[in-house]
Amino acid sequence: MKIFAIAVAAYRKYSTKSYCGKPPNWIYSKLRKKDKAKESKQRKPRIRWTDEQNSILDAVSQGRSVFITGSAGTGKTLLLKEVIKQLKKLCGPSRVSVTAPTGVAAWALKGQTLHSFAGIGVHTDDPEEMLDRVLSSDRACKRWNKVRALVIDEISMIDGNLFDSLEYIAREVRGEELIWGGIQLIVSGDFFQLPPVPNRNFSQGDVKFAFEAKCWNGSFDVQIELTKIFRQSDFLLIKLLQGIRTGETDPQDLEFLEKSCVSESECDPSVVQLFPLNKDVEKVNQERLRSLKKEVVVYTAVDGGENSWRRQLSQGMAPNEVSICEGARVMLIKNLNTWKGLVNGTTGEVVGFSQAEDYDEIFPHPLLPIVKFDSGVTMVVEPELWTLMDGDEVVAWRKQIPLILSWALSIHKCQGMTLERVHTNLAKAFGCGMVYVALSRVRSLEGLHLSGFSRSKILADPKVSQFYRTFALQHNNEDVDAS
Numbered sequence: 001m002k003i004f005a006i007a008v009a010a011y012r013k014y015s016t017k018s019y020c021g022k023p024p025n026w027i028y029s030k031l032r033k034k035d036k037a038k039e040s041k042q043r044k045p046r047i048r049w050t051d052e053q054n055s056i057l058d059a060v061s062q063g064r065s066v067f068i069t070g071s072a073g074t075g076k077t078l079l080l081k082e083v084i085k086q087l088k089k090l091c092g093p094s095r096v097s098v099t100a101p102t103g104v105a106a107w108a109l110k111g112q113t114l115h116s117f118a119g120i121g122v123h124t125d126d127p128e129e130m131l132d133r134v135l136s137s138d139r140a141c142k143r144w145n146k147v148r149a150l151v152i153d154e155i156s157m158i159d160g161n162l163f164d165s166l167e168y169i170a171r172e173v174r175g176e177e178l179i180w181g182g183i184q185l186i187v188s189g190d191f192f193q194l195p196p197v198p199n200r201n202f203s204q205g206d207v208k209f210a211f212e213a214k215c216w217n218g219s220f221d222v223q224i225e226l227t228k229i230f231r232q233s234d235f236l237l238i239k240l241l242q243g244i245r246t247g248e249t250d251p252q253d254l255e256f257l258e259k260s261c262v263s264e265s266e267c268d269p270s271v272v273q274l275f276p277l278n279k280d281v282e283k284v285n286q287e288r289l290r291s292l293k294k295e296v297v298v299y300t301a302v303d304g305g306e307n308s309w310r311r312q313l314s315q316g317m318a319p320n321e322v323s324i325c326e327g328a329r330v331m332l333i334k335n336l337n338t339w340k341g342l343v344n345g346t347t348g349e350v351v352g353f354s355q356a357e358d359y360d361e362i363f364p365h366p367l368l369p370i371v372k373f374d375s376g377v378t379m380v381v382e383p384e385l386w387t388l389m390d391g392d393e394v395v396a397w398r399k400q401i402p403l404i405l406s407w408a409l410s411i412h413k414c415q416g417m418t419l420e421r422v423h424t425n426l427a428k429a430f431g432c433g434m435v436y437v438a439l440s441r442v443r444s445l446e447g448l449h450l451s452g453f454s455r456s457k458i459l460a461d462p463k464v465s466q467f468y469r470t471f472a473l474q475h476n477n478e479d480v481d482a483s
């Protein structure tokens with residue numbers, strides 16, 4: 001009887017879907033041990049950095065502020081991961097803050113959104129108002145005062161006025177006149193990709209890019225463009241994508257691209273479909289799920305940590321709910337085993353469910369999905385942990401099955417991903433950079449299927465084109481050591 005009572009109490013304690021406040025330390029140590037054990041089983045392939053990539057690593061290790069740019073697939077994100085490792089060794093993990101404008105991009109680097117780091121609340125056009133909000137939060141002030149190196153990825157999506165305001169806030173909070181209050185700044189992104197989302201509260205007309213900020217040039221000691229493209233190796237595809245990136249396409253290349261267009265009915269159902277709008281993504285995924293007419297298993301995320309941070313968890317890669325059934329097309333949203341190619345973006349099909357062998361105290365779901373990945377590997381997918389860090393402190397976490405339905409994805413969500421095969425429907429593409437982001441995900445033309453494409457959808461912002469023309473004159477071939 002006593003054993004039964006203990007079992008019921010344990011079930012009640014651990015079957016809750018949410019943990020308020022700071023979770024007890026044993027949860028973290030247990031989760032970390034599990035994750036470490038998993039990581040140590042994986043052998044990571046060695047990366048040979050190019051001279052350009054090495055020059056960035058050198059500049060960072062010398063304490064310089066660096067802007068890293070380059071076309072899609074030049075290794076900006078991979079390099080940033082190494083930069084972050086290096087910075088954490090140099091400055092100490094708690095003094096390095098890793099940020100990005102969206103939850104998805106931030107999760108990719110195990111960072112946080114720029115807004116949550118900055119503690120500015122709702123973005124307004126008044127830097128004083130945002131400064132007041134920061135000054136009224138002890139925690140935000142502590143973050144600004146503690147940080148020695150600030151990493152910002154996907155800079156193309158950050159508004160120029162916000163960039164200036166943050167620089168001002170950094171100086172004011174730190175009481176330091178040096179630009180950015182003396183913080184080492186590492187910024188990365190490609191301005192030809194997705195632009196800032198206009199803020200309906202105050203944006204009128206044109207978006208303002210970060211490179212238009214008053215403090216932009218003074219913010220960096222070194223600005224480098226990576227030129228070697230790794231994602232694609234086919235010369236024709238690289239040439240085509242470069243043309244689309246800058247809006248200066250060769251008509252012959254476009255004819256070739258148009259030949260890749262397929263009608264909706266010809267589309268291979270196993271290929272990931274990319275759409276400009278979320279509602280189309282949702283519609284396709286739900287329709288396909290229903291059409292399988294199988295019993296749907298629902299996984300609800302288990303969250304923990306401080307309330308003020310938990311809101312951000314749902315902006316990340318792991319959804320609140322994952323609904324799947326046998327036959328569902330799914331995509332991994334976390335690296336499980338780099339060596340076996342089971343990385344973020346890998347697709348496959350749910351072939352069944354197995355009884356969970358070990359009782360998971362935090363995620364007590366009895367069934368785990370069995371996925372056959374397109375590479376041929378079949379495995380039982382276990383729940384994974386995502387943590388939200390403030391410096392080196394875990395402030396919130398989410399446990400969830402690392403899968404999403406992948407018959408369809410949004411183009412915004414896939415910025416940064418490498419996908420083997422894609423069918424992109426560009427009929428509703430809008431704004432600059434969208435066609436480029438969608439098409440540059442694939443490694444080869446064989447992996448690309450296109451519908452709803454028209455040449456008028458290829459748009460590059462003239463301000464961005466001008467920025468890169470000037471950039472090439474000022475910074476390319478710049479001697480990093482001389483700056």
Ligand SMILES: Nc1ncnc2c1ncn2[C@@H]1O[C@H](COP(=O)(O)OP(=O)(O)OP(=O)(O)O)[C@@H](O)[C@H]1O
Nearest residue numbers: 048049050071072073074075076077078230231416
């Ligand atoms: N030095 C390198 N050696 C081998 N592969 C590399 C190297 N650098 C990057 N890559 C590979 O190139 C691919 C693209 O890298 P990554 O996603 O970092 O590019 P990116 O510039 O961030 O692209 P995007 O702008 O689309 O987000 C990845 O598969 C990555 O592993």
